[in-house]
Amino acid sequence: MEIGSETAFTPWASLFGGVLIGLSAVMVMALFGRIAGIAGIAQGALGLPGAAKDRDWRWAFLVGLVLAPLAVMALGGTVAQTVPDNLPGMALAGLLVGTGTAIGSGCTSGHGVCGLARLSGRSLAAVATFMAAGFATVFVLRHILGGA
Amino acid sequence: MRVLWGFLSGLVFGLGLVISGMANPAKVLNFLDLAGTWDPSLAFVMGGATLTAFVGYRLVWRRKAPVLDRTFDIPKNRTIDTSLLTGAALFGMGWGIGGFCPGPAFTALPLLAPGTLVFLPAMLAGLWLGARVKAGGYPQGKGAAS
Structure with a gap:
């Protein structure tokens, strides 16, 4: 599969996976009383300025997150994945995602899942902004600058 | 526990x-x-x-x-301010280029795709940079990512 070619529409798998993500957010709230935003969890784990101080569970959470695809494969499942191979582009993308989520105080999970579930207007504004920026960026890269 | x-x-x-x-x-x-x-x-x-x-x-x-x-x-902050919207816009641009947001970038790590191995350290560097910018006040926010 190449970037820019069709991917199968998977409503049921996506819904089920989404429920698991929501369940994890509920676990983090029930157990630790925190928002399950991955950018924030990573910042806390790394002890970055202004981040939360409870690092123990954050490190453990990231380890679980990283081991998940290996668990799927150990159980005989397959993990389909196609990652863009334009490495300078990926470096820029990573820098933008890290800087943006730090400055904007959240990502797809923190503002998206957790913020919307709290009915936070601030999170809704963030989600609308990053979705619009994502749609616009893909439109420019694929349909104006060409490629796909 | x-x-x-x-x-x-x-x-x-x-x-x-x-x-x-x-x-x-x-x-x-x-x-x-x-x-x-x-x-x-x-x-x-x-x-x-x-x-x-x-x-x-x-x-x-x-x-x-x-x-x-x-x-x-x-979170008690309810203000929709420049840093929120600037940060979200930068994040959305990076998301549209790489197709990764923070969670999937971690989860993709053990599959060792070259794109992931470049994206994840860059993202961690960005988190550090953004945290520094935020700790030092908002106005430098736009310059930090350019």
């Missing part, structure tokens, strides 16, 4: 990312490609996750405190 439950929470989150297709940048980029090879699957991921959290949070908040901590720590 905190470490064990933290690990399990992360594992469930990661399984959700893998099963839902959110850990696959090709699928994410197609979701963002309304005018091309659009794949609406990720709307179901966000819908399923948000509805589950909406209901679950309300059940959890009936308790006085979380199970393994003293207090619920819920």
Whole structure:
């Protein structure tokens, strides 16, 4: 599969996976009383300025997150994945995602899942902004600058 | 206990990312490609996750405190300010280029795709940079990512 070619529409798998993500957010709230935003969890784990101080569970959470695809494969499942191979582009993308989520105080999970579930207007504004920026960026890269 | 439950929470989150297709940048980029090879699957991921959290949070908040901590720590900031919108716009641009948001970038790590191995350290550097910018005040926010 190449970037820019069709991917199968998977409503049921996506819904089920989404429920698991929501369940994890509920676990983090029930157990630790925190928002399950991955950018924030990573910042806390790394002890970055202004981040939360409870690092123990954050490190453990990231380890679980990283081991998940290996668990799927150990159980005989397959993990389909196609990652863009334009490495300078990926470096820029990573820098933008890290800087943006730090400055904007959240990502797809923190503002998206957790913020919307709290009915936070601030999170809704963030989600609308990053979705619009994502749609616009893909439109420019694929349909104006060409490629796909 | 905190470490064990933290690990399990992360594992469930990661399984959700893998099963839902959110850990696959090709699928994410197609979701963002309304005018091309659009794949609406990720709307179901966000819908399923948000509805589950909406209901679950309300059940959890009936308790006085979380199970393994003293207090619920819920963001109180309600202001929609420049740093929020600037940060979200930068994040959306990076998401549209790479197809990774922070969670999937971690989950993709053991598959060792070259793009992931470049994206993840750059993202961590960006988190550090953004945290520095934020700690030092907002006005430098735009310059930091250029």
